[in-house]
Amino acid sequence: MAPKKKSFDPVKTLEEIESKFEMFQILDQDGKIVNEDYMPDLSDEDLVELMERMVWTRVLDQRSISLNRQGRLGFYAPTAGQEASQLGSQYALEGEDYILPGYRDVPQLIWHGLPLTQAFLFSRGHFKGNQFPEGVNALSPQIIIGAQYVQTAGVALGIKKRGKDAVAITYTGDGGTSQGDFYEGINFASAYKAPAIFVIQNNNYAISTPRELQTAAKTLAQKGVASGVPSVLVDGMDPLAVYKVTKDARDRAVAGDGPTVIEMLCYRFGPHTMAGDDPTRYRTSDEDSDWEKKDPLVRFRKFLEEKDLWNEEKENEVMEQAKEDVKKAIKEADNTEKQTVTQLMELMYDEMPSNLEEQYEVYKEKESK
Template identity: 75%
Template sequence: MIQILNEDGEMVNEDAMPDLSDDDLVELMRRMVYTRVLDQRSIALNRQGRLGFYAPTAGQEASQLGSHFALEKEDFLLPAYRDVPQLIWHGLPLYQAFLFSRGHFHGNQMPEDLNAVSPQIIIGAQITQAAGVALGLKRRGKKNVAITYTGDGGASQGDFYEGMNFAGAYQAPAIFVVQNNQFAISVPVEKQSAAKTIAQKAAAVGVPGYLVDGMDVLAVYQVTKEARERAINGEGPTLIETMTYRYGPHTMAGDDPTRYRTDDMDDEWEKKDPLVRFRKYLEGKDLWSEDKENEVIEKAKEEIKAAIKKADGQDKQKVTDLISIMHDKLPYNLEEQMEEYKEKESK
């Protein structure tokens, strides 16, 4: 397993240290702290009935943001439902992320300059889509990559193998990130496959596979950066398995992790917390402080408050809204329904 910082924030692999400036290191930490606050507030908003579907992200910040930090703005992002943070840092306005959670269609309308699709709910479906997007980038001569994310459960889907095999066969510039948080909802990873790792499955389709400490933001960044460089140089796709952990439930829709996880397991992974580890490293370099972290926390709270207020002010979606954006030209049956619902909504 590739690791640069150990659990105590100490450098253990100096040769693998990425070429990041002090400002870059601080920005990485800022994003992780901000995202942890966003997760805490999103859980609270969900419990208040002000958000809909929500999949907690705490514990996976290094995996999510370290990999995203290695991308360029023009790279194409195909996230799973837990990967809203990467979408936000790629350019999705925060209020639209909240609308996505509420099931509002505007939350799925990506801004013109955002190379991304909405978070995929179907397990693994984004993997085959990423292979297609990557091939499209290659055929257009773009020096960009398509990156997609799934969990360990997604690696048990047929789309996982089909997408990687297709991308490998065409040497498409794709990066497949499997965030192994140890459980596909409640099924432990060791019951999903007899393989020792998910990363080794890359060998079956002839592409490189890497096992990375997903709680180490520097290791995740460096492996993703190298995968991106290979891809844009015509060397094809890469599979990256990040060993990570979600501290909360699978989603806020009734999952109870205490039924399938032990306190000892939770305690073990909390000692590996990506924020604590990176904080110690930055404090040792005099790049981070409690005051600086508190500034980030307060700013995050202010921006989240403003975003949820903006989401609250969005027009309520109507059936006619949904019908009108389904087709360029409505078929006759939808024209009939449109007229029917216009009459109902006018009353």
């Protein structure tokens, strides 16, 4: 009898790849340093500034939810729980870098230079919310899931062809990695060594669909491997770890070493959006409680208090300032001239389609009264 031939085992190869993706962390949930060798080169002033931004953004989120319920904002996607992921990464950028955000990523735009009033106007669907000031290198938040990944590959290639020392960074959720645009974007950027950073904010749910039902991959970071993109899994509730991996990715990109995929494991404490989503229907209270113990603000507060860089008085000052900023910005948004239907049609079309010309005249007459 001939000896039985061996079969090649591709499963073993997959398991070996998956085992490489361990979560990178600098601060544990108690605010203690667990990876001293990778501490980023941030001054005390930088650390305090990052905390101020996170606290300010948490207040903005709370106020935005309230304004939405009052009917004073339109579309809104809550951000509480993702401050470290969003702001730790943005803090690692330079002004010349381009941000291509998803719809939950308005905080990054604000800290990149977008006036808060315009962020509110964007939420209301007002065209002035998309008229970014000169020098704010960003695109408007993308509503189509994953589309910003393809756009980022193009923007990054443009940066490379112009010889700029800059990067293009984009964000999507775990659900976005199930879209074709995700794979096309990272593959294109990899092939041309474009200076891009592809962030996956894995908050465990694509609206109500848990991550494990979207993909059989044990991590989302490993999806970059197929396209030859260096990829990392990081604790997205740890602002220092987020900053570190983003800064390193930017350094590699501007040095000509191409893109990076970063999976940031985090959690959104609120609903997917304020448009009727009820997270209690698909998440348990125990799950919520477990993640609340990892709150990025609580973790970073403990770290800074241990260094005598933060206290309750300072936090209250930032919170009050945030409330005043929101109050002023929403007033400015309220006083902005209302957008008309005819303005929308004029902005959308250089030449009005024949089927809309009649409707245009009807609305023009209504608006003249």
